[in-house]
Amino acid sequence: MIFETFRQAIQNVWSNKLRTFLTMLGIIIGVMAVIVIVGLGNGMTKSMRDSFSALGTNTLSIQVWGYGSRTVPVEEMYDICQRHSNLIKAVSPQVNFGGNASGTLKIGTTSYRWSNISGVDENFTEMKNYQIVQGRGLQYMDMQDNKQVCVIGDYLNRVAFGGNGVGQTLKIGANKFRVVGVLSAKVSDPTMQQGSDDDCVYLPYTTVIRLSSQSMVDCYTAMMADESLANEAKTTMEEELMSILKSENGYYVYSASEWLEEMNKMINMVIVILTGIASISLLVGGIGIMNIMLVSVTERTREIGIRKALGAKERTILAQFVVEAATTSALGGVLGIALGYVMSMVANRVLPMFMTDTTVTVSPSFNSIVVAFGISVGIGVLFGYLPARRAARLNPIEALRYD
């Protein structure tokens, strides 16, 4: 019986090809729009995650200003890290030039404005998964003696020193530093290196503090042991600092993964809104189906009368028309999914032409396809129900007399 109902529905849908297609158009466009928009959202989230993980989603940035006379010395931070080694793998000061010492990086006569310049300890580069590919890394002695040395990223080495940075000198503001080591590249595409992790100068933090006349280290970077425990790590760090400083105003702990989460929430919200707008097309498509089904019921009044006279129950007639509407919209859904895929591929070709500086791709997800198909069948059932009920309720005598 169910099989028979489906066979009939497909027969009827097929015998009115043009009408069926026009009816499906709303659903096709709606499903396509939803797939492309959700795909775009996925692409945006992915691109966002990529650029955040360059920042390091597994790192915490800790700022410590102190409160009143209470401060947190560097040794204390190392202690905290050791006590919570299950959450925090390593910690290093990461301080910037301030006051008179600040200035742009100059190598030869060229300025490098995007470079990241930080004072760090001897473990920092290892913590950040850099390898030393030329010369040596920063050492404990460099910290002790406030040496004016530095290690540089692959980008600066390549672009500024032609690949032979070790032993050369660079200038930050008024101060000169000798390059003692070169770090391995993190970004594979050489054209994308500017301003990235490979465009960096790392100096001993003690040197930076002394040159810029700071009294203490106010900024740290910590590496988490487990990214999924980011919130715990952050909370633990906050608790430790609170117990030392006794005031919330003395410190700030920032986790990139937390920000990524916030950002994802925002993107998702935008996507939900856009999907909602696209869904209006689905709604319109559903109304189109309802409209055409009402026409179909009227056209086939006599058929309904005959079927009822021959013993069709109301639910049989209801099922026949609901299944027909659902078949129409499901077919529209399938076409919409296919078209959505094509549009995504087209977008992936076309988008880079306009937005050269982004890497957003449209990547439709399997979930969105399943949901889109489900929704289109649902719309068919929902909007097919009213016409189907009208058909089921027809009085057989009047229906048989209908011309």
Added chain:
Amino acid sequence: MSALIEFDAVCKYYQMGDTTVKAADHITMKIEKGEFVAIVGQSGSGKSTCMNIIGCLDVPTHGTYRLNGRDVGKMNRNELAAIRNEMLGFIFQQYNLLPKLNLMENVEVPLVYAGISRADRHVRAREVLEQVGLGDKLKNRPNQLSGGQQQRVSIARALVRNPPVILADEPTGALDSHTGREVLGLLQQLHKQGHTVVLITHDNSIAVQADRIIRLEDGQVVYDGDSHAPEAMVQPTLLPETPEKEEQA
């Protein structure tokens, strides 16, 4: 043992504005199993209403209608659909075949609603189509057939569930006299095979083919008896105005 079809003071009243239209007014009659009965009357006499009630397409507003001992008036729409499928075979004036289906599929429709399996449906549909002489046109569409052939398909469809009652509503109305006679012959054949045939017509010359005539006028029975008795042929216009009371059972 009750009769197959039993009308007990069956009434069908419609409210049209302020006036009540009495389409059927206290009709009492019995049709036994195996009878060949013609219900005759001019248009507006109530024979269509009578047919709809016998066919379980409609229920009486007053009185009781028993089909095979079951009170149809108390049934809901689903039960009515089931009983139409099981107990009744309809033959319509306009054939009422489904144009998009071939002959096999058309004949199979009642079997589908009875929940009979595909294989069994095919066997049974082929059987009845052969019985009406259309075994060679199983895959044809109704519009490829002549009127007489189409009516034979609809007879096959009426027979396919092997129902106790065959209800024929002006079965020859759309046919020329020759094919009309063929169709009537087929009905008589069914009667001889033991089917109960109820023929609804306005045409006396068709009605005499039946064994018994029930003549209706203004929703009431004015004659019920042998089709060959002279009273059966009385023209309604010549009949004197009959007081209502006499007709009430």
